[in-house]
Amino acid sequence: MQRMFLRKLTGAGITLLCATLILFVLIRLAPGDPVKLHLGPSSDVALDSTEAYDQRVAELRTQLGLDRSIFAQYTTWMKRLLQLDLGTSIHTGRAVGSELADRLPATLALAVAALAIQLALGLVLGTASALKADRLQDNVIRLACVVLASAPAFVIGLFLLSFFAVSLHVYDISNEARPERLWLPAVTLGAMGAPNLIRIIRANLLAELGQPYVLSALSRGLARKLVVRHALRNALLPVVTVAALSFIGLIGGAVVIESIFSWPGIGKYALDSILLKDYPAIQGYALVVIAMVVAIHLLVDVVYLFLDPRIRRGREGDVHA
């Protein structure tokens, strides 16, 4: 058990390392110069000649170490990283670490709230759908899922924002991460991710209800409600993975919703950094997200160990008598 865990941890470390290296190289290969983007075009800068502008660009580049080879830059970045230093943002001049730390709680709060809503919707509607399979209730739920899943994020987001903030005046338009501003983006993200979970829970539950152990439990005279609960527990096992993937999506991909609701999370920060080609900021963001992805995958493995006796006990060996 410990060895397996250690192996997974090592694998996770290697994944992290490779991912950062690929990303490091890729953003440097993409067109655009962070220094020029930071300074603005030469006409906007209060320098008397193009020559002076070029000189200023070269100076800044040396100062930031961007004139060295990619490999040299990577080793420097790595060395700093080992001292838990994510570098300094080219654009704001602040430490990337502290900038991310300021914004991470907002993103995490949003992701957790949205996931909770997704799971609640998935569980209730998915079960309701499976228990009345192919009847009216099921068809209505499935139709709603298709509509929700096919609507683009900005459409739903803008619609809800205009409805609650402009028409009803129950939602503040600002850019602060206050708890009372959390519900609307969370509901939006929750409703958008729910169809996936509803469909999976419905399909899993239907499959489990067809299993021999369900028939066998019913034939022992157990109440249907009790038997459905058994099936549901088995049906929810694979949902752990789906929920984890959904959570990862919420952390890394909530950019659109964060922008629409001006929610100051890391998604919006990443988008701004990418537009400005702020290398250290992009790298820092990517590192944090990738680390979280890797950590969540590890966590899922551990959770299964607790939830599924087949994984937990599988190694103990079978009894033959």
Place this chain on the structure above:
Amino acid sequence: MLNRNGNGHAILNGNGHAILRVQGLQADYQQNGRYAEVLGPLSFELGKGEIVSLLGESGSGKSTLAKALTGLLPPSARIAGGTMTIASGSPVDLTGKQVPWQQIRGRQIAMLYQDAQQALNPMLTIKQHFRESLRFHRLASAEEVEDISLKLLGALNFPDPNSVWGRYPFQLSGGMCQRICLALALCLKPAVLIADEPTSALDTVSQKEVLDLLLRVREQFGLTVLLITHDIAVANAVSDRVMVLNRGAIEEEGSTRAVLRKPKAAYTRELLASRVSKAGSSEEVERLRLHEPLMEVVQLKKTFNRSKHVLQGVSLTLHRKEILGILGQSGCGKSTLAGCMAGLDSPSGGSILFRGTDIGRLRGKARRDMCRRIQLVFQNARASLHPGRTAIQIVQEPLRYLRIGSKRERKRLAVHYLNEVGIVGDMLTRRPPQLSTGQCQRIAIARALVLQPDVLICDEAVSALDMSVQAQILDLLKRLHRQHGIAMVMISHDIRVLRSFCHNIAVMNNGSFCEVRQASALLQESDQPYTQLLLKCAGDMEVGLG
């Protein structure tokens, strides 16, 4: 010991009244919006303490009957008529919505299913299963559960019930799970037990153990058993009376002795005749030795997880045109051996020589060519076929993968081999879900044959099939063997399948062969205790069947 009770009727008559009386039972299945009758009208009685076998092929309505009597028919089916009387109660109209199933299921009629392992919830321990059943029916207080259950498990041949108490179903063998299902059924003290093919998924030894238990349980608890089976030997071994079911109607009914030895109905005679016959002359086997060895397995070892030794030095020689049987209980390593021989599994030690070349050392194209020469047919035919492809597409697949022939040529070959195994006409374009299990197995065989292999390995290829379908597939394999001279390895837990078919039989136990002998010799006598046990179990069940 199996002690058969020949005078089943005496029990019924002696007791005077029936414990279960079914009258005019009719069940329909919905097909394309219309109801098609699958069962009945059907009437029968079970006397107290009787074991009655309901014998029939798949599709005869056996399982529908079991489901109808427990109110567990799928939504696509309905009961069109009939009443059921349990013990001295008043008749219950089965068509009504007000049938008190909660009181009937478990408490009066208990069920035993084919796949016991699947019939237990994989997430619950044995303890939790018992606690739930006993507590739900208020038959025991929380403290009494353990006591009652362990006592019952002890009575059902668990030498140490405590050792299984905290286990999960997947940690136990199929036979153990079936005994636990039996204990779960018995703890609710039902009057009637309906056992739906309770032993067909088990190997010969576990099969006999479960059947013995049924007999003992009948003695101890006065239980009435309706045993649903397709296996004549099973019915012969335990039942007092036999009812033969064909297309939803009872063809023949009577004491086991009368029905199985002097069948009156033509259908029963047909069913009995389809039982696998005995064969295998020794001159034929001697002649085989003259052929050069085709495949040699030398001291093959396979270890899983560094500590589980599944194969412990297996050696065998397969000659050209030889049919070698491998006999053994489930878990003895038969399928692992098959996997290694077909190149699907890599052995941990030893070597497999095919015409003198070690197949373990081949790589790339040479290995692919070798795989083509050795083909495998699996137990679960349906699961081994792509459900979304038609029969023709399935059989063409290996040709396409190995880039053999042109598109037209491949299709011609596929149709040819499908026709040869009896898949013709519009069946060619049907998909596995639209075909019967027997037809699926035919397609699987055609898929193996289309590559014109030298060796065909059949891993329990017929054990999931009905008697009559089993006989058809075995006939087919025999004919193919005659026509193409393919060497075959038949793997089975069923000695009845192997003895009719094989030249030589290797008996396998715990990952090694305990003996390899000529089929005819092995069946007459054996000095190996393990073989004797297998022979005895099979023999006991067939006493008097001839």
